[in-house]
Amino acid sequence: MDEALELFSLSGEEILIVMADGEYIGALSRRSLFNAKRYGLKVNLSEIAEEIPSGETFPGLEVLRNPLGAFLVLKETPKSLITLKEGPLLQEGLFKKETVKLKGELKTFAQILCEISSELGVSAYFVGGVVRDLILNRPCFDIDVVITRKVQKFAEKFARALQGEIIKKSLFGTFKIKAGAYIFDIAQMRWEYYEAPARLPRIAPGPLRLDLFRRDFTVNALALCPVTGQIVDFYGGVADIFSQKLRVLHVLSFIDDPTRIFRAARYATRFNLELTKTTLRAIDLALKFETLNLLTPARLRNEFLRIFEEKEPLKAILFLKKHRILKKLFSLDPDETLFKKAFHLAEVAGLGERAEIELVALLLAGSPEEFAKLELSTKKFESYQRQRKSLEEKASWLLDPAIPVSEKVFFLEKFPKELLCASVSFLDEDFLLRCFKHYFKVSPGLSGKDLKRLGLNSGPILGKILKKIRAAKLDGQIKDGEEITFLEKELKNGFPS
Ligand code: ATP
Numbered sequence: 001m002d003e004a005l006e007l008f009s010l011s012g013e014e015i016l017i018v019m020a021d022g023e024y025i026g027a028l029s030r031r032s033l034f035n036a037k038r039y040g041l042k043v044n045l046s047e048i049a050e051e052i053p054s055g056e057t058f059p060g061l062e063v064l065r066n067p068l069g070a071f072l073v074l075k076e077t078p079k080s081l082i083t084l085k086e087g088p089l090l091q092e093g094l095f096k097k098e099t100v101k102l103k104g105e106l107k108t109f110a111q112i113l114c115e116i117s118s119e120l121g122v123s124a125y126f127v128g129g130v131v132r133d134l135i136l137n138r139p140c141f142d143i144d145v146v147i148t149r150k151v152q153k154f155a156e157k158f159a160r161a162l163q164g165e166i167i168k169k170s171l172f173g174t175f176k177i178k179a180g181a182y183i184f185d186i187a188q189m190r191w192e193y194y195e196a197p198a199r200l201p202r203i204a205p206g207p208l209r210l211d212l213f214r215r216d217f218t219v220n221a222l223a224l225c226p227v228t229g230q231i232v233d234f235y236g237g238v239a240d241i242f243s244q245k246l247r248v249l250h251v252l253s254f255i256d257d258p259t260r261i262f263r264a265a266r267y268a269t270r271f272n273l274e275l276t277k278t279t280l281r282a283i284d285l286a287l288k289f290e291t292l293n294l295l296t297p298a299r300l301r302n303e304f305l306r307i308f309e310e311k312e313p314l315k316a317i318l319f320l321k322k323h324r325i326l327k328k329l330f331s332l333d334p335d336e337t338l339f340k341k342a343f344h345l346a347e348v349a350g351l352g353e354r355a356e357i358e359l360v361a362l363l364l365a366g367s368p369e370e371f372a373k374l375e376l377s378t379k380k381f382e383s384y385q386r387q388r389k390s391l392e393e394k395a396s397w398l399l400d401p402a403i404p405v406s407e408k409v410f411f412l413e414k415f416p417k418e419l420l421c422a423s424v425s426f427l428d429e430d431f432l433l434r435c436f437k438h439y440f441k442v443s444p445g446l447s448g449k450d451l452k453r454l455g456l457n458s459g460p461i462l463g464k465i466l467k468k469i470r471a472a473k474l475d476g477q478i479k480d481g482e483e484i485t486f487l488e489k490e491l492k493n494g495f496p497s
Contacts, residue, residue: 067235110226198294246273254286262303269315330364362422406471
């Protein structure tokens with residue numbers, strides 16, 4: 001590493017090519033090497049070298065492009081790479097410049113952005129997910145805007161123009177505006193660096209290029225100029241969207257901020273993206289240097305909550321399993337089938353996001369300490385453990401066909417739904433499904449008031465009567481609408497004794 005750092009100083013280059021035994025391994029950036037050294041990571045250069053995927057071709061030349069920059073390679077002698085700054089390449093028009101035609105409300109927002117920025121003498125861009133979603137023709141209601149200066153003034157004017165309101169000001173000086181169905185985040189363009197792995201970044205105002213470089217993946221490192229509709233794409237994000245690639249901006253990305261791995265799980269599964277070699281290398285590094293365990297419980301929990309906001313959270317969880325992330329954080333290692341069954345039950349049961357977090361914790365955590373990693377109390381873990389034991393003790397009783405359904409239902413419904421879902425490893429899946437779909441929803445069809453109206457005296461007896469009616473329904477003795485006849489008959493027989 002020291003030798004390479006010296007080579008960087010001597011050559012004045014930002015990128016050097018790593019080769020081993022005459023084979024081309026990848027490109028090493030001064031920044032990644034410097035940060036690896038600063039964080040005290042002991043790595044081989046090949047571990048932090050980044051791939052340079054092929055891009056457009058020209059007679060005799062091929063342009064290799066990645067977030068580190070653009071390279072020209074002579075085709076006949078593939079080992080000789082010439083690094084070029086992207087500026088001249090863009091000027092020469094070697095890369096296609098994408099433009100987007102803004103429509104509907106977004107067009108109105110763009111016009112307002114233009115007016116306010118010229119009034120204040122600043123530049124404004126749409127950035128991040130909204131640009132990606134525009135290219136993909138997907139609706140987007142969370143819109144990020146970066147501007148060069150005067151953020152507060154800009155946010156105030158923008159909120160007023162949209163008849164919205166500023167609902168939050170963040171630690172990083174960004175403003176959240178709510179206007180109808182839309183949420184805007186207005187921020188000053190900035191660059192950032194990390195003092196240590198998994199910490200929150202230090203920030204400073206910076207140019208658009210660096211503001212985009214601090215982002216998680218190339219597909220999100222895009223800006224859109226509201227004046228021209230032109231996409232600003234320094235890092236090949238447009239090509240990655242079209243070729244469905246999930247590429248980090250640099251190989252230490254997940255060491256800087258391990259929450260990005262969870263973001264990767266969401267994007268890869270939501271957009272069906274393939275991880276590039278550098279992204280896979282970035283995961284290996286985060287695992288090797290234990291950065292995941294440096295995340296605070298609040299941050300980790302937040303990432304899981306965001307996963308549960310996805311349409312198909314199970315896919316994202318299985319992504320984390322496949323890439324060994326879950327195993328690094330938790331000691332239980334459920335197989336795919338168990339995850340599938342538990343998540344299917346959770347869907348049928350209609351668990352909310354909070355209960356889903358507890359379900360995941362129940363499936364993964366083998367100790368109170370692991371449970372606490374998701375900001376859940378260790379006491380709760382112990383209470384779940386006790387309840388789980390009672391369920392386990394009754395597992396064979398629950399399977400016994402001679403036991404009336406009502407007894408089983410009365411027993412099971414005392415337990416939290418998330419625990420029942422997690423217990424599908426030892427409880428009958430079909431019976432649980434029937435409970436969530438039907439049995440738990442069966443009602444006596446009459447209320448205490450109804451019983452009083454029928455001449456019964458109030459008291460705990462009413463509860464017992466209602467339970468008996470419900471049991472009769474669960475056991476198929478009566479159907480909806482037959483409650484009163486059943487009650488009258490039973491009362492004649494001295495019910496309840
Ligand atoms: P989603 O569709 O999931 O809401 P989004 O792209 O809008 O995706 P946000 O979480 O709203 O995601 O973040 C907005 C933008 O900020 C992202 O597009 C990304 O460029 C950047 N960003 C957010 N979190 C991170 C992070 N942890 N590291 C780097 N960049 C981030």
